[in-house]
Every structure is written in structure tokens, then in C-alpha cells.
Amino acid sequence: MRNLTKAASLALLAGALLAPAVPASATTVADAPFSVFDVKVKASKTVKPGGTIKYSIVATNKGPYEADAWFVGGAFPKGVDLKRIMYSTSVKDTECGLEGRAFYCLLPVVLEKGDSITMTFEAKVKKNATGTQQATLGVVSYDLQTGMDNMSKEELERLGVPEHGYGKTVKTKVVR
Template identity: 70%
Template sequence: MRNSLLKAATLALLAGALLIPAVPASATTATTSAAATAADPFSAFGVKVKAPKTVKAGGKIKYTIVATNKGPHYADSWFLGGEFPKGVDLKKIRFGTSVKGTECYGEGRAFYCFLPQVVEVGDSVAMVFDAPLKKGAKGTQTATIGVVSYNVDQGMENMSKEELDRLGIPEFGFKKTVKTKIVR
């Protein structure tokens, strides 16, 4: 289950979850019931995002994301990315990471990358997005970027998006909002 390509394709369809204002539940103790634990993320992430304060129109905004798995379990079903500003051309976004086999998908203003790596509790993953601005970009460009993780059990990696939705597979967004002012 850990690195199934079919799982990546299925989860890529679900990657719009970062736009949903899901907030992870607080940490639970060993005494919580199974029903209460089902609503908690298998893997909660701490997210740090860096971006420049100002950029010239037609330039690039460089977003650096560092995501740390806070647990309680390893993460194997997760995406990095988010909603990029209106002034960014998604077709021209470039990304960099040390994780081999990374696949990225963009639609609308959302751009997500599946990194086929298991992230153990306490480990971090970093990714850089170079997002070119359109020449007509102006004002303040706002991006909401971070991690989307899913509570997918073993044996569920081959299920369709419709089946995962029907079953109500939990998804969690861990995000930061960053703003960059466009200068002339």
C-alpha cells in the first residue's frame, strides 16, 4: 500500500481537500473511544511556508514548504500544494523536491503534488514551487498552501474516488496563507 501508483492517481482526484476548511482535531489520549479516534487524522502535519513579501509583475513567486509529520502515525497518503494566487499561471509552475517519482496536477487555481514517500513521525519533507506571475498581475497575491492527508486504511488503495466519497474517508488540510504584494 505504501507507494501504489494507482493509489496516487485515486488520491490525486481528491486533492482539492486543501480548499476545504478542515481543521485537525486536538491530540487524543489512549482512553478515547474508537469512534472519536476515527475523526482524528492518522497523520497531522506542521506546515511552514516561505514566500517573498514583494515581487514585480511578470516575475516569479518562490514558495518553500516544509511539512513535518506530527503523528500519531506515519503518513503515506498525502499531497503538498494548494490554491495559488489569481495572478499565477498554473501551467508554468515548476517544482523541486528530493523525492523521486513526484507527480503534480493542476486545475483551476489548485496545484497539488503527490510525493511517493512514507513520512515517519517527526520527519519532514520540503518542496519548492516557482510560480510565474502573469504580466498583468497586480495588488496583493494570496496563496493558501500546505498538506492534505487522508485516513486511508490498508486495502483501500484501489478504490475509486466515488467509493471513497461514499464511504466518507476522512481527509485533513494543514495549510498556511501567504501574501505577496505586486510592485511595478
């Protein structure tokens, strides 16, 4: 597990996951995503105040093309200490960043159609947390053309480069 306290420039990409992805039936061929992700998210069902919630994300690239510009993470609950989030994955050189309540990781690997990746997060719950803690986690992908891989988020937005969010909401009940 690695500590997530270091902020990286990729944190500027946070927030896109909170908007639901456009259903495939609502897109035309011209604006269909380069890579559609199937996302499965699991979370601890219950946690004691001061305990740890474990999140597991499995993302599968359903195609039609390889995925080479994508991030895993999302919006963590209000009752979580964002400075104490840990993550693990088999992908080396993973970089993560935090912006607001959103925490995203860039996994520097190309996922071919049909390939999957698993990422685990452990979030420390604040001692004063109560009720149900809700997180929205998954994948944000970008339709980058050749040569766009070093552009800033602002420039990608200015050019209208499509981004697609594939998120799932999970809940964990705080028990005394």
C-alpha cells in the same frame, strides 16, 4: 525543477486544503487523523509583474502514525500563470496535477512520525498582475485503511474516508 503542465489523476484531490483542518481538541479518538501535519510556508514578499514567486513548504508528520497517503500543494493566486508553475523536491517519481486554481503533488514516500519533507514551487506572475497575490498551500492527508490505496477519489468519498487539510495562507505584493 519540473514543469507542472501535465495533468495527473491526483488533481481530483484538489480543494480539500481550502477547508481548514479540524482542531485536535474538537476531535474524538475515533475521528482523530492518522497523521497530523505541522506545515510551514514561505513566499517571496514582493514580485514584479512577469516575475516569479518562490514558495517553500516544509511539512512535518506529527503522528501519531506514519503518513502514506498525502499530497503537497494548494490554491495558487489568480495572478499566476498556472501553466508555468515549476516544482522541486528530493523525492523521486513525484506526480503533480492541476484542477482549477489548485495544484497538488503526490510524493510517493512514507513519512514516519517526526519526519519532514520540503517542496519548492516557482510560479510565474502574469504581466498584468496587480495588488497582493494570495496563496493557500500545505498538505492534504487521507486516513486510508490497508487495501484502499488503489481506490478512486469518488469511492473514498462514498465510503466516507476522512481527509484532513493543513494549510497556511501567504501573500506576495506585486510592485511596479
